[in-house]
Amino acid sequence: MKFTLEAQDGRARAGTLETPHGRVKTPFFMVVGTAASVKGMTVAQLRGARCQVVLANTYHLAVRPGDEAVKARGGLARFMGWDGPTLTDSGGYQVFSLAKKRTITPDGVRFNNHIDGRELLLTPERAVSIQDNIGADIMMCLDECPPAKAGKDAIAASLARTHAWEERCLRAWRGGGGGGGGDGRALFGIAQGALFEDLRAESAAFLSGLDFPGYAIGGVAVGEETADIRRIVEFTAPLLPAEKPRYLMGVGTPADIIASVRAGVDMFDCVMPTRHARHFQAFTRDGAINLKNARYAEDDGPIEDGCDCEACRTVTRAYVRHLALLNELMASVWITLHNVRFYLRLMESLREAILAGTLATVAPTLYPAQDGAKG
């Protein structure tokens, strides 16, 4: 997987990532399709919104329909009818989000899956082979994602375990089906260390020595304050190899993304645009608004002035508010179409500004620096 840097503006970077399913312009945002489906959007709508990469979840796909089944159907991209680039996370996030359904051992994580309780043992080797079967262009190392509030000793112990797992993942990947990237696919390492800068530095240094095709910052947005997220991202991003793509996992608000691009991050994913839509929250460059609010009952404007999405080209705030009030299925679909395009437009604007060297002046116009619903 080839990564080419095209421009820098401060620490922010613009580049191109070449995947087996096509070129991706960085920085980019991956739309989340946990079970190989983006909630509320067809593939044509994803293309219409100029989505570049779809992210799916290893744990969820391993449970249903099973990684062998995805492989038998031609792999993730073909299975979901999206013939574009994809990324799978490793299941490490479910160590955090499904904490009550799993046991951690030095060898890996044992889940009692959330659907039928059957056991799923995720070792580093198994995490790689599952992802190899699923067939995403970018795979992620198995890591442990501890809650932000854990103490330093617990975080340090978790980090040591994660590093051992990542070494095993890399070994498995190099010896595995893809032969360590000979097929153009990549395995990314994930730096952990919670809110402790010394642990983050240790993690970045350790992983940099392993020569992964790309690097992620994990363990962020798991319960900590915005200021802590920003501090850790700004601290960690520059410690990751400059010639490799940098991916901030699971973050975040448009303001978080703008700050993180400025810190040198190239890749993002987050459920916010799709999940917020299901709660009628729409993103605009003035902040998030809730379209169920009575103030929009007679608002004949689009969800966001100047937006080129399918929703803004078609329907009004008053109409979406009417649907939201009735809990009509299409309320969340229309807002999803807007929110996803909002995030993708944001990334396009950031990239253009980096290429033009105008990021410092452009960035503040794209979204309020402090999030918070505008109502």
Place this chain on the structure above:
Amino acid sequence: MKFTLEAQDGRARAGTLETPHGRVKTPFFMVVGTAASVKGMTVAQLRGARCQVVLANTYHLAVRPGDEAVKARGGLARFMGWDGPTLTDSGGYQVFSLAKKRTITPDGVRFNNHIDGRELLLTPERAVSIQDNIGADIMMCLDECPPAKAGKDAIAASLARTHAWEERCLRAWRGGGGGGGGDGRALFGIAQGALFEDLRAESAAFLSGLDFPGYAIGGVAVGEETADIRRIVEFTAPLLPAEKPRYLMGVGTPADIIASVRAGVDMFDCVMPTRHARHFQAFTRDGAINLKNARYAEDDGPIEDGCDCEACRTVTRAYVRHLALLNELMASVWITLHNVRFYLRLMESLREAILAGTLATVAPTLYPAQDGAKG
């Protein structure tokens, strides 16, 4: 509203209906968008499926957002971002479907609405003025839709009331905002009479004398057997004025539609394509199939071979089955995209066959004569 007959094949007819929002080729199927929204499809997807007319519900829109609100937003077509032809039913069907929430008086129907219990009094005059506000191209008379199992005396009494209401609707429409069709919009009469041929004949004769721009057959598909539906439609359709469009309300399965087109019906609506999709039922020319069925787990074919819909061009049965098993939102969306296009393709095929004079040989190839899930 001008209706031009272009061809007949047996009793089946092909024609053109000119509405203020464009020409419609008959016979046609109206996709149901009860609350001014088709569940699971955007306007672009409706256009992509070559939908000609969307149907919305007077009662539901009168409750939320209110007919004055729809008018203030530019009327139904503009409100929902669909700038094409629309039809509103009169609320008469809710006399049947919301039987526990309404009281019938000679003057009209009093509803305690299903959302907040507030009273909605639907008189013939009010049904017309509400629909005039909503602004659909085709409005329907207020009628009473009695259950199929009611006795003949009750049906006869209901029919007399319905006829009185329809006369009042016609008078109100002629004296109202649209000036009785001077704006190109139409009011349709609705023939009732349940399963009694003499009452159906009486209703058709009475309404024919009133010179409506179009005529509907109502009170069908409210609990009776398929054979009775077919018998009543075949009996009633030829009794309605030949130079006016004929609309069979709320029917039905593809087999019902084929039989009814052959009986001389021009217009249809039904929730089946959208509602069945939410239960993972897909229509194919071999019958309906349930895509949650394990038999599709490894089926890499499209929902229906040869279908040109967005779903069949993109995803497989195995994939939709995976989503159905997880109750993922997009399972029903993909099947909706297919089912709606299936119905619209069916109508296109029927029209082509009528124009070519080949309906008798083509019709049996379009769907099994007897419905029933294929599994």
